Amino acid sequence: MSRVSEYLEREERVIGKVIGIRFYPIVVERASGSRVWDVDGREYVDFSSQWAVMNLGHNHPDVIKAVKDQMEKLIFSSHTTFPNTAAIQLAEKLVELAPGDFKKKVWFGLTGSDANEFIYKIMPIYNGRRRILGFQGSYHGQTMGALSLSGHKSLARFIGFPNVVKAPYPYCYRCPFKQHYPECGLLCLDFIEGNVMENAPADDLSAAIIEPVQSDGGVIVPPPEFIPKFYRICKDKGVSFIVDEVKVGFGRTGRFFAIEHYDVAPDAISMAKPMASGFPLSAVVGRAEILDAAAAAHLFTSSAHPISCAASLATINTIMKDGILEKASRMGSFLMKRFKEMSEAHELIGDVRGSGMILGIELVKDRRTRIPATFETACLVYRAFELGLLVTYVGAYSNVVEITPPLTMSIEDAEKGLEIFEKALDDVEKDRVDKMKVRRFAGW
Ligand SMILES: Cc1ncc(COP(=O)(O)O)c(C=O)c1O
Structure with missing residues (x-):
């Protein structure tokens, strides 16, 4: 055998x-x-x-070296109560890298699901609106809030929370409206704006969360104007615009964040997978007011793990220098x-x-x-x-x-x-x- x-x-x-x-x-x-x-x-x-x-x-040798150095100094300190230097340095770097000309702050977790769980839990507290818009086919994770935001068939066996409305993702190869791009004039977006959001209703929509490339949904890349136009609609309706970069962030699409292919500034970005080159780490980077919306409201003992943060700093450094x-x-x-x-x-x-x-x-x-x-x-x-x-x-x-x-x-x-x-x-x-x-x- x-x-x-x-x-x-x-x-x-x-x-x-x-x-x-x-x-x-x-x-x-x-x-x-x-x-x-x-x-x-x-x-x-x-x-x-x-x-x-x-x-x-x-x-990667740079990551191995950074991790070894960090292990010699400090393996663990719970950032909840005893902050560590690697986490603070990493947060400074992420704030600098994330698009948006406004004051930003960071939250750290361990895996993509908990970052999107942050979005589910904190956004309604931040702006007092109760509902969130997610996309059909999206995969945001397996914890209850993250799976509620998702529209992926693998999560359909769970009922999830009822305050999430789902919009169609622009899957042009299989357009649900049987249209052809670009002649369609992005009919899907009219539907999202006029139907899905208005009936949500829009004035109770706290945030919309979108993957810049819908990956587990089938590696779907939206037509070029979709995201900028959707962003504008969100802004006009006072809906926070959130991007899930868990899979496509940290260089995957040729930009540090995939959303940088567009001229938009997300209110918050969730990230994880490649952040620390294999060490468990996730983050939400966003407007300072979102990150400060509630004290001690989304904390995990091992979040902002010093070894993962050191690995992430080395990862960012290598992405830039190489x-x-x-x-x-x-x-x-x-x-x-x-x-x-x-x-x-x-x-x-x-x-x-x-x-x-x-x-x-x-x-x-x-x-x-x-x-x-x-x-x-x-x-x-x-x-x-x-x-x-x-x-x-x-x-x-x-x-x-x-x-x-x-x-x-x-x-x-x-x-x-x-x-x-x-x-x-x-x-x-x-x-x-x-x-x-x-x-x-x-x-x-
Ligand atoms: C876009 C996206 N968001 C969130 C997640 C969930 O991340 P994790 O499995 O690390 O909890 C995934 C995982 O595949 C993902 O692709």
């Missing part, structure tokens, strides 16, 4: 299913840069960055071009879209009807794994392969990953994948 199988059997006995979404059998032992090795020594190219966390690649934003834009354009070329040769690919180094490859049974190729997507991701590439899938129909490699990926690793991806695609199209094996993994 392989060590992977042995560990997975042991895992099955002691770790509950509630913790995971599984696409194939893997148990990771070590990783470096864009490569990952399992416990049997099999090597993989990582096109997922472990759900877009390892933006600098695995085990020109990671430019690299991400360049490599993102290269990947986009290569996947578009691949789509010309493979009917299964219905759409290729993305921003910087987050790309979505949407698979369809037929390009005309656009029927989602859901099982084929599971097969593709599984086959890619067998061939040595780690990718996952997302989307309302579980038919979008999400490509989020480390931003530091070399051209050789990118080529290797692309080659495996295309081979896996070919195997799916030629029915050469063992479907019984794939069916054992439910994905999501």
Whole structure:
């Protein structure tokens, strides 16, 4: 029996299913840069960055050094009562980096869900309005407030809190209004403004939360005018404009924050995943009045962990000194071009879209009807794994392969990953994948 199988059997006995979404059998032992090795020594190219966390690649030396130095000085001090220097320095940096010419402050947590839980809890306290607008298809996390803000099908089994209204996200490839961009004139936005917000009602809407690229919803990039226009509508109605940068912040799209592609200043930004290159950390950066809206109202003992904060300072420093934003834009354009070329040769690919180094490859049974190729997507991701590439899938129909490699990926690793991806695609199209094996993994 392989060590992977042995560990997975042991895992099955002691770790509950509630913790995971599984696409194939893997148990990771070590990783470096864009490569990952399992416990049997099999090597993989990582096109997922472990759900877009390892933006600098695995085990980046700058992060290791910063963490070691911090560990020698101070492993833990609960910021709730005994503030630590790394957290204060990091907050100063984030305030400087976040767009918006107004006084900002920071809150720290441990994972994306608790940052969006902040939005759910604190925004109504801040402006006295009780309701919040979220988007269909969005994924903001698994705690009660965060899942209530979400519109992702994986969270539909939970009822959530009733004070959140949901608007359609501009998913142009599958427009709910059967329109075509740009001739549509953004009819969806008229609907959101005139219908969803007015009936909320707008004067009781505290905030609207939006992902600049809706990632788990299917890597959907809004048309260019959508976010600036939606921002204006929010401002006109006195609704705070919040962006969830948990997955797309820290350079993923080629800007430090994805919202910087637009000339807007969010009232608050939630962030997490890549912030500390794998150490648990989240934050909300926003208007000082929001962050000061209520004392001791959203605190966790281990928030602002000194080691995570030191790792985050090193992450930011490396992004800036190594020109990671430019690299991400360049490599993102290269990947986009290569996947578009691949789509010309493979009917299964219905759409290729993305921003910087987050790309979505949407698979369809037929390009005309656009029927989602859901099982084929599971097969593709599984086959890619067998061939040595780690990718996952997302989307309302579980038919979008999400490509989020480390931003530091070399051209050789990118080529290797692309080659495996295309081979896996070919195997799916030629029915050469063992479907019984794939069916054992439910994905999501
Ligand atoms: C956009 C977005 N927000 C929030 C979350 C929740 O973050 P976490 O899983 O770290 O709690 C995720 C996780 O996938 C996400 O993609």
